[in-house]
């Protein structure tokens with residue numbers, strides 16, 4: 448179902464929009480089971496798909512109880528026959544189209560797994576740090592909870608309206624355990640953070656300039672979500688033909 452004018456205005460005002468129960472339990476369970484099977488080795492990683500282990504596990508600081516307890520994320524889902532279906536879920540696609548137009552491509556996709564007992568924090572950043580395409584108004588991120596996400600287990604935290612400040616400088620935070628490829632914006636007023644607690648199927652749409660991150664998992668259970676970034680056909684990149692890059696897929 449397309450977004451209402453009010454929802455579109457809210458997205459542009461705040462830089463994010465929470466859509467409760469967008470994805471149904473059956474679809475989520477199918478994705479979750481596939482993720483578990485891949486991590487367990489019962490199903491192979493297809494194409495460029497990779498499992499990234501948490502830095503504390505890689506450095507031998509934490510001994511994971513099971514392979515799943517060591518996984519930070521599964522990424523490049525595009526060639527998997529089950530996980531690749533998520534980016535084209537009609538509910539998701541129509542919301543994305545309401546924001547960036549009808550002709551859309553997926554750019555990246557990840558299952559973010561935050562196990563208990565590892566730090567797992569994701570520093571505050573803007574996703575535009577990872578994309579060369581412009582305009583930024585033609586890119587949107589979607590992040591769907593697979594398991595409940597709470598402040599205690601490290602839900603997403605966002606800085607409302609931070610997407611209005613342009614592209615900010617990112618650095619490498621001075622943390623003992625920083626996962627590979629994570630960058631941070633310094634000098635963010637963390638008092639302005641809003642923690643976005645979500646139930647399975649709830650989906651957050653957010654602007655690529657929105658400052659966001661996530662905290663440590665302080666519980667005994669997993670926090671898990673699936674995310675896709677989309678760009679509209681009108682985007683251009685100084686790096687050339689982005690639509691034909693290996694992980695990019697035409698959705699519609």
Ligand SMILES: O=C(O)CCC(=O)C(=O)O
Nearest residue numbers: 559569574659660661674
């Ligand atoms: O899932 C997380 O903890 C962080 C995800 C995130 O920052 C992102 O999707 O850009």
